[in-house]
Amino acid sequence: MKSDRFESWLGVDARGLYCRPGGFHIDPHGASPRAVITHAHSDHARPGHDHVLATVETLALMTARLGTSASVGSQGLAYGEAITIGEVTVTLAPAGHVLGSAQVVIEWKGRRAVISGDYKRASDPTTPDFELVPCDLFVTEATFALPVFTHGDAGGEVAKLLRSLRQFPERAHVVGVYGLGKCQRLIALLRAAGYHEPIYLHGALATCCEVYESFGVRLGALKAATGASRDEMKGAIVLAPPSAIPDRWSRRLPDALTGFASGWMRVRARARQRGVELPLVISDHADWNELTRTIDETGAGEIWVTHGREDALLHHIQSTGRRGRALALIGREDEDQ
Amino acid sequence: MKEFADLLDRLAYTPSRNDKLRLLAGYFASTPDPDRGWALAALTDGLFFRLPLRRILTELIEPRVDPVLFGLSRDYVGDTAETIALLWPGSEEGAEPPRLDDVVEALRLGAATEVPALLSHWLDRLDTTGRWALLKLITGALRVGVSARLAKTALAQWSGTPLAEIEEVWHGLRPPYLALFSWLSGQGKRPEAGKRPLFRPLMLSHQIEDKDLAAIEPKDFAAEWKWDGIRVQASNQSGEPRLFSRTGDDISGSFPDVVEGLPQGVVLDGELLVMRVSEVAPFNDLQQRLNRKSVTPAMLKSFPAHIRLYDMLFEGADDLRPLPFVDRRARLEAWHDAARPPRTDVSPLLQFGSIAELERLWAGARETGIEGLMLKRRTSPYLAGRPKGHWYKWKRAPLTLDAVLIYAQRGSGKRSSYYSDYTFGAWRDGESGEPELVPVGKSYFGFTDEELKQLDAFVRNHTVDSFGPVRQVEPKLVFEVAFDSVHRSSRHKSGVAMRFPRIHRIRWDKPAEEADRLETLIRMIAE
Numbered sequence: 001m002k003s004d005r006f007e008s009w010l011g012v013d014a015r016g017l018y019c020r021p022g023g024f025h026i027d028p029h030g031a032s033p034r035a036v037i038t039h040a041h042s043d044h045a046r047p048g049h050d051h052v053l054a055t056v057e058t059l060a061l062m063t064a065r066l067g068t069s070a071s072v073g074s075q076g077l078a079y080g081e082a083i084t085i086g087e088v089t090v091t092l093a094p095a096g097h098v099l100g101s102a103q104v105v106i107e108w109k110g111r112r113a114v115i116s117g118d119y120k121r122a123s124d125p126t127t128p129d130f131e132l133v134p135c136d137l138f139v140t141e142a143t144f145a146l147p148v149f150t151h152g153d154a155g156g157e158v159a160k161l162l163r164s165l166r167q168f169p170e171r172a173h174v175v176g177v178y179g180l181g182k183c184q185r186l187i188a189l190l191r192a193a194g195y196h197e198p199i200y201l202h203g204a205l206a207t208c209c210e211v212y213e214s215f216g217v218r219l220g221a222l223k224a225a226t227g228a229s230r231d232e233m234k235g236a237i238v239l240a241p242p243s244a245i246p247d248r249w250s251r252r253l254p255d256a257l258t259g260f261a262s263g264w265m266r267v268r269a270r271a272r273q274r275g276v277e278l279p280l281v282i283s284d285h286a287d288w289n290e291l292t293r294t295i296d297e298t299g300a301g302e303i304w305v306t307h308g309r310e311d312a313l314l315h316h317i318q319s320t321g322r323r324g325r326a327l328a329l330i331g332r333e334d335e336d337q
Numbered sequence: 338m339k340e341f342a343d344l345l346d347r348l349a350y351t352p353s354r355n356d357k358l359r360l361l362a363g364y365f366a367s368t369p370d371p372d373r374g375w376a377l378a379a380l381t382d383g384l385f386f387r388l389p390l391r392r393i394l395t396e397l398i399e400p401r402v403d404p405v406l407f408g409l410s411r412d413y414v415g416d417t418a419e420t421i422a423l424l425w426p427g428s429e430e431g432a433e434p435p436r437l438d439d440v441v442e443a444l445r446l447g448a449a450t451e452v453p454a455l456l457s458h459w460l461d462r463l464d465t466t467g468r469w470a471l472l473k474l475i476t477g478a479l480r481v482g483v484s485a486r487l488a489k490t491a492l493a494q495w496s497g498t499p500l501a502e503i504e505e506v507w508h509g510l511r512p513p514y515l516a517l518f519s520w521l522s523g524q525g526k527r528p529e530a531g532k533r534p535l536f537r538p539l540m541l542s543h544q545i546e547d548k549d550l551a552a553i554e555p556k557d558f559a560a561e562w563k564w565d566g567i568r569v570q571a572s573n574q575s576g577e578p579r580l581f582s583r584t585g586d587d588i589s590g591s592f593p594d595v596v597e598g599l600p601q602g603v604v605l606d607g608e609l610l611v612m613r614v615s616e617v618a619p620f621n622d623l624q625q626r627l628n629r630k631s632v633t634p635a636m637l638k639s640f641p642a643h644i645r646l647y648d649m650l651f652e653g654a655d656d657l658r659p660l661p662f663v664d665r666r667a668r669l670e671a672w673h674d675a676a677r678p679p680r681t682d683v684s685p686l687l688q689f690g691s692i693a694e695l696e697r698l699w700a701g702a703r704e705t706g707i708e709g710l711m712l713k714r715r716t717s718p719y720l721a722g723r724p725k726g727h728w729y730k731w732k733r734a735p736l737t738l739d740a741v742l743i744y745a746q747r748g749s750g751k752r753s754s755y756y757s758d759y760t761f762g763a764w765r766d767g768e769s770g771e772p773e774l775v776p777v778g779k780s781y782f783g784f785t786d787e788e789l790k791q792l793d794a795f796v797r798n799h800t801v802d803s804f805g806p807v808r809q810v811e812p813k814l815v816f817e818v819a820f821d822s823v824h825r826s827s828r829h830k831s832g833v834a835m836r837f838p839r840i841h842r843i844r845w846d847k848p849a850e851e852a853d854r855l856e857t858l859i860r861m862i863a864e
Contacts, residue, residue, distance in 0.1 A: 147402065148410045148423035152465065164347075167363060168356070246747055246806075250754045258753060266423065266465075268349070269415050273805060275753045277350050312409045319403070 006137045006302060009108055012327055017115065017139070021087035021108050024053070026115050036090065038117025039101035040065060040180060053077055053085075055092055057100025057215055061180060064207045079128070095119040096130030097284050098181030099212055105133050113137040114298065120283065121290040122151065125188040126181075126217050130294075138300035139327070142308030143285040144263050151263055151287040157280040158189045161237070161259060164278055168257055169235040172200075173278070174250060175259040176242035179205045181284050183239055184212045186261050187219045189282075190237065200225040200233055202240035202249065230254045246275070263287070292316055338463065340368050341376050341437045342470035348481040352750035357483060361491030365518075372437040374513025377492070381485035382586075383512050385477045386444050393453050394421055394472075397460075401426055418476065422468035425460050432462040438513075440471065486584040496521035501538040501721040504585045508536045536570060536585040537604060537650050537658075538721035542711065542728035549729060553692060558712045559662060560687040560695055563730055564645050565620050565708035565822075566610035567627070571644055573599045574651060580609070591629050595642045598679040603672065606648035606719075608684070610706060611640045617706025620836065621824040645684045646673065647711075650719060658719035665719065699733075708821075709733050735819040736861050737841060738763065739852040741774055742814040745796040746807045748781060755789055756796040756808060757781050759840065761816050763831070765855040774812055775831045775855055778820070783839030792843070815844040815852045823861050833858055 009020050015030040024034040031048035038044055038054075040061035045054075047066045052059070056076035077083055079102065082091045092102035097118040104115040114135040121130050144151075165173055177183040183205050190199065198221040201209065209219055225238050234254045244250060245258050263283025264270040271279040286294060291313060295303055302323045305313050310326040317324035344364045351357050361380075365373050378384045398407060398421055407420070414420040443455055456475075460468050473479050489507065493500040498521055506528050510517050519525030543549075569588070570581040578599040580589045589596045592609070611618040611626065618640070625640050626632065649669040650658055657665050666686070673683050687710075689695040699710055709732035717727040740761035748757035758781040762774035784792065795814055802809040819841035826834035833855075 146410050146413055147406050148414055148420060150423075150427075150465075167359065246754055248754060255751065256753075267414055268419060271350065275352075275747060275749050275806070277352070277750070279350065309409070309413075312406055315403075315405050315409075 005111070006113065010106075010113060010137070017327070019088060019106055022085045022090065022106065024085060026104055027117065034085075036104050037062070038095065038104060038115065039098055041098070041118070041178075044117060049073075051075070053083070053090070055079065055100040055102050057211075058102070059100075060211050060214070061100060061208065064211050065180070079131075093131045093133050094128040096121065096124060096127060099127050099184070099215060099217065101127060103131075103133060105135070111136050113139065114300075115139040116141060116294075118143070118285055119294075120286045121294065122154065124185050124284070125192060126184045126212060132294070132297050134299050136300055137302045137304065138295060138298045139304040139306060140291060140295060140313070141285065142291065142305045142310050142313045144283065144287050145291055145305075145309040145313040147288045147312070149263060149266055149283075149287045150289055151266070151281055151283045154185075154189055154282045155193065157261070157282050158186070158193050161190075161278065161280060162193060162195060164257065164259075165235060165237070171255045171257040172233045172236055172238050172253040173259060174238040174240055174245060174253055174256045175261055175278075175280065176245050176274075176276075177205070177239050177261050178284075179241055180208045182261055182282065184209060184217060184219060185284065186239065186282065187222070188217065191218070191220050195237075196220060197236065198223045200228055200236055200238040202226070202238070202244050204241050204244070205239055225252070242274075295322070296320070338434050338437050338440060338467055338471065340364065341372065341379075341474075342463070342467040344376065345470045345473060345479060345481050346466050348483055352482075354487065356750075357487060358491045358494055361483070361488060362495035365492060365495045370515055370518055371513035374515060374518060375437050375441045377488060377514055378512035379474055379479060380481075380483050380488040382477075384441065384474070386475055388444075388449065388452055388475060390472075390475055391417070393456060394418065396453055397421075397457050418472040419469060422465055422472055425468055434462045434464075434467060435459050440474070441513075444475070484584070485586055489585075492517075492521060496523075502527075504536055504538045505721075506535075507585060508579070508581075508587065535572065535574070536579075536581045536587075537572075538585070539568060539570060539583055539606065540648075540719050540721065540728065541583075541723040542730040543723065543725065545712065545729040545731045550692060550731075553712060553729075555689060555691055555695075557715055559666070559715055560689055561647070561684050561711050561713070562687070562702070562704075562707045563709040563711045563732070564608040564610060564617065564684065565706045566608040566617075566623055566645075569607060569609045569644065570650075571595070571599055571603075571605045571607065573601050573603060576601055588627075591626055591632060592642050593632065594637050595644055595680050598681075600676050600678050602651075602653045603649065604651040605644070605646050605669075605681075606650060607644040607646040607681070610643050610645055612643035613641065617704070619705070619824065620822065642680065644681045646681055647684050648719065660718065661716045662713050662719075663715045707733070735821055735841075736823065737817055737819050738777070738858055738861075739815050739844065739847065740777060740818050741812045741849045741852045742795075742810055742816060743774055743776060743812060744807055744809055745792075752789075755793045757789055757793070759792070759816070761818060762812075763853050763855040763858055764850075772850075776829070777831045777833060777855065777858055778818060778835040778838040780818065780838045780840055783819070783841055784843065788843060812849050815847040815849055816840050817842040817844055823858055825862060831855060831858075833862065 011018055015025055015028040015032050017026045024036055025032040026036050027038055027044040028035050029046055033050045035049040036053045037058055040058045045062050050073055052074040059074050059076050077092050079092055079094055082089050089107045091105045093105055095101040095103045095117050106113045112135040114133050118141050119130050123129055177186055187199055200223050203226050250256050257277050259278035259280055260276045261280040261282040263285055265279035266281045303317045304325050304327050306327050314324040347360050348357055410424055411420045459471055489503050490500055492503055516528040520527050568583040572579045578596045580592050580596050582588050611622040622640050649665050652668055670683055709730055712729040714727050740763055742759055743762045744760040745756035746758040747753055748755055760776050760779045762776045764772045765775050767773035796808055796810055799811040800808045801811055818838050820835040820838040822836045823833050
């Protein structure tokens with residue numbers, strides 16, 4: 001295989017990853033005439049593109065988060081539906097990350113590249129499971145690409161939260177969650193564990209919950225934390241963006257016990273740094289085992305690694321005889337979800 | 338092991354003392370013997386495995402994990418034992434995890450050569466938290482913010498038995514404390530003290546208030562200096578001399594020099610000091626000797642320990658505690674005159690006819706190591722705890738410094754939304770000749786809840802930079818900081834360290850440039 005094969009049609013320019021024969025960017029961080037968006041998180045779905053292709057769920061979430069202008073010139077594509085753009089064929093496959101998240105499958109001259117976006121292999125009641133697409137080039141994320149990150153069973157973490165509610169029934173349990181994905185997944189997991197009390201939400205979380213509900217994801221009774229009395233929030237679960245917890249906002253809560261649902265919570269120093277009392281290891285990203293297993297299962301001879309701890313993953317890729325390359329994409333955050 | 342691991346995990350993240358007590362009490366209530374007894378021992382430093390853990394861990398992890406990946410992981414996590422707990426290759430499906438009892442017994446009885454095999458067998462059967470807790474247990478340093486005292490307080494709360502009673506039997510007991518739990522859960526009798534060295538809970542004093550002072554009849558009270566060391570109980574009732582801290586921790590190991598000369602048959606109350614040629618050394622010198630598992634001959638020579646005696650609780654079989662203070666004093670003096678034990682003396686009583694006279698005496702005291710005055714009712718028996726109306730402490734007015742707030746950090750627990758930990762500085766001339774602030778101390782108390790809100794708002798409105806949870810603020814706000822003393826310290830940029838600093842007053846009115854200079858603080862150093 002010629003090592004520069006993929007570089008001739010997929011490359012990084014000032015706006016991010018670009019497919020030359022298709023004439024489009026994937027998750028560009030700057031305004032692009034034509035963008036394919038993997039999912040609606042703000043470091044992947046930016047405003048200002050002339051034309052956007054994504055799943056209908058992602059488009060709805062983008063509209064809700066970025067305002068109506070985001071939907072101008074947008075086109076929804078169902079999972080598995082093929083479309084021709086320029087010289088290439090594009091399909092979207094479930095990525096299992098958040099509602100609407102998709103891997104972008106691009107085929108050109110008999111070769112197949114899969115841009116995973118963010119993904120996870122663990123099942124999630126709020127979004128279809130990750131679908132494995134065999135390919136020649138796999139572009140993977142690497143948020144949790146160290147072998148210390150294995151996320152374990154999210155159900156066990158939910159049980160830990162419910163146990164704490166029984167131990168400290170007079171304290172509001174406020175859990176920091178990313179507003180799109182983690183919030184709804186945690187609610188769905190709580191419901192699946194038999195918790196049917198109203199769950200209180202910080203105002204910033206309501207919009208995405210409504211979009212999830214509109215796509216048929218049942219979240220049960222939700223209430224606004226703003227305006228709720230201190231008394232009724234005793235022993236209740238309150239969800240808030242992580243930034244609201246150390247902020248004055250949380251003073252409305254009765255004797256708040258602070259939790260945080262994130263893959264980072266596996267490392268004690270990260271939890272202590274945030275002053276978290278109840279760290280919950282729940283992640284919407286692939287852990288180390290899922291990353292290495294997925295790379296292996298795609299059968300790809302060439303792996304490109306986007307944001308994250310690429311050193312460890314590249315070391316692993318090279319030690320298994322594949323070609324690995326770090327893609328320096330700017331504008332990706334140290335994602336919290 | 339799972340319950341123990343979950344308990345340690347929760348404790349490690351729980352800042353509030355009351356919440357820790359609840360978690361501990363819940364664990365004692367729901368965990369069977371002997372596991373809960375081993376857990377209690379681990380929390381009160383009663384378990385100590387001398388194992389070369391670092392070497393064992395390296396041996397175990399090398400064949401299992403790629404060294405490059407291990408190195409990257411270790412750098413990220415920052416702690417070797419935690420890294421190993423995290424990346425140990427998975428627990429065996431359905432394998433029965435070990436019980437805490439199995440682990441402790443095997444480590445106590447097993448040969449050192451068997452430990453690596455045992456350890457890997459257990460690690461294979463535990464989840465991440467379990468592996469982390471197991472490695473913590475073996476290192477002997479749990480570091481979950483629980484003192485022996487707190488663990489005993491949890492026992493008291495869970496069982497409804499007074500803490501003093503638990504402390505009284507404590508040193509006669511050994512892990513896994515079956516007799517203790519049997520007694521506390523109402524099934525067995527109170528454990529017999531037997532012949533073991535016992536800690537008798539100390540009698541403590543109240544800070545004297547102006548109204549107390551006005552009510553003091555000089556003829557009813559004895560007065561003596563309050564020495565600036567740590568309160569101890571020296572006990573040798575059965576040929577096993579022991580030194581206990583105020584909270585009942587056995588600190589004999591750190592102070593062999595005072596322990597070895599302790600005559601048999603007595604229980605004494607006194608102040609542990611470092612003394613050189615009948616001169617009390619600064620508290621800082623004593624600090625060099627505290628919290629050491631072993632002491633070197635050089636330490637013993639440079640920081641010689643001494644006990645200045647206040648009281649006597651037992652002489653032979655006689656329990657003196659019901660006797661009036663003056664009678665106990667007389668017994669103490671008579672015994673000390675006859676026995677002349679080395680490295681001890683009796684704290685002298687002060688003669689005074691009126692409070693005014695006592696104040697003059699105090700003002701004129703030139704001796705170092707005096708922290709204040711004690712007033713003790715002549716008729717008081719020796720009572721455990723802090724009974725009202727018997728003993729008063731009258732401390733010297735603290736030192737104060739006007740310092741400028743430089744950094745603020747968010748607190749924990751209930752204070753996690755407030756900037757409540759403050760670092761303050763004093764002025765000095767910088768290299769350019771311009772005045773600059775150098776940090777001289779840090780404090781998170783001394784202010785009211787209302788003031789905390791105002792301080793928090795000040796920090797948020799005057800932030801100039803932030804580093805993680807720390808904010809740097811404009812140097813505008815002056816604190817009047819009170820502290821007990823100040824010492825030289827090579828660990829601080831300013832070269833000095835305050836003892837027990839607290840925010841005495843917030844000087845909203847005072848311009849920052851009028852705050853004190855570092856030289857002022859240096860002049861206060863207790864030489």
